[in-house]
Amino acid sequence: MPHIILFMKGAAIGVATLIPGVSGGTMAILLGVYDLMINGISDFLQDWKKYLVPFIELGLGAVTGILLLSSLVSSLLKSYEITMQFLFIGIILGGLPALIKKSRSMHHQSFDWSYLIVGIILVLLTASTPPALFFAGDSFSWITFALLFICGIVIAVALVLPGISASFLLLVLGMYQSTLTAIQNMDMLFLLPVGLGIVFGTFASAKVIRYFLENYPTKTYLLIIGFVAGSLYELLPSPQHLQASVMIPSILFMTLGFLATLALSCSHKKEKS
Numbered sequence: 350m351p352h353i354i355l356f357m358k359g360a361a362i363g364v365a366t367l368i369p370g371v372s373g374g375t376m377a378i379l380l381g382v383y384d385l386m387i388n389g390i391s392d393f394l395q396d397w398k399k400y401l402v403p404f405i406e407l408g409l410g411a412v413t414g415i416l417l418l419s420s421l422v423s424s425l426l427k428s429y430e431i432t433m434q435f436l437f438i439g440i441i442l443g444g445l446p447a448l449i450k451k452s453r454s455m456h457h458q459s460f461d462w463s464y465l466i467v468g469i470i471l472v473l474l475t476a477s478t479p480p481a482l483f484f485a486g487d488s489f490s491w492i493t494f495a496l497l498f499i500c501g502i503v504i505a506v507a508l509v510l511p512g513i514s515a516s517f518l519l520l521v522l523g524m525y526q527s528t529l530t531a532i533q534n535m536d537m538l539f540l541l542p543v544g545l546g547i548v549f550g551t552f553a554s555a556k557v558i559r560y561f562l563e564n565y566p567t568k569t570y571l572l573i574i575g576f577v578a579g580s581l582y583e584l585l586p587s588p589q590h591l592q593a594s595v596m597i598p599s600i601l602f603m604t605l606g607f608l609a610t611l612a613l614s615c616s617h618k619k620e621k622s
Contacts, residue, residue: 359410468575501546
């Protein structure tokens with residue numbers, strides 16, 4: 350049963366990674382596997398026997414979730430954009446209480462709260478980045494390979510760092526739709542360099558992030574909360590799109606998203622106790 354649970358948690362993280370504004374790292378925290386991921390990535394070469402099986406289970410779950418639901422997520426975003434945006438907002442809001450409680454359990458200094466503001470500002474600055482900044486075009490070349498590899502590194506940092514959405518960064522880079530299409534079509538010329546960048550970036554960034562979590566936990570969690578709160582701005586629909594016909598289902602799905610994430614957080618607390 351624990352093996353199936355890890356697989357399902359990996360699938361949930363994979364699906365979260367597909368959703369713009371939703372962080373796979375935050376989902377990992379809510380599901381209680383973030384410490385396993387960070388410690389396992391950082392210490393894998395020293396103690397690979399301990400982490401190999403859990404990583405395979407999480408990894409297979411994540412890949413399964415991405416492959417099975419990438420088409421569904423893409424079509425839902427096209428057909429029900431406003432309702433889906435409110436669902437994502439609810440998911441993010443549902444994850445905030447756990448992060449806030451985590452930060453409150455730590456010792457604070459008055460200056461620490463500035464890190465929350467910094468986190469919000471950084472995400473808003475990222476949102477203002479020109480679209481298609483790293484768009485590589487349709488023709489393949491070594492320049493394209495290098496750009497996709499760099500894009501994979503950027504995605505890896507977002508995957509490891511809670512509060513930063515990998516799909517949101519793909520939107521900023523102008524590569525979200527092309528990435529979903531590549532996954533659906535199994536375009537290895539696109540996926541291979543991105544995958545290599547993700548592997549390299551994950552191992553390169555995990556030790557750095559663990560260092561800050563262990564040595565500056567309060568500041569790091571407040572920064573993460575800022576990242577999460579700032580990502581809500583990008584998901585807010587334009588006022589002219591908020592028609593009465595979509596508001597009732599949108600509010601309903603936002604509530605469902607909030608309660609679902611909150612329930613995942615509560616189930617993790619019971620599991621720990």
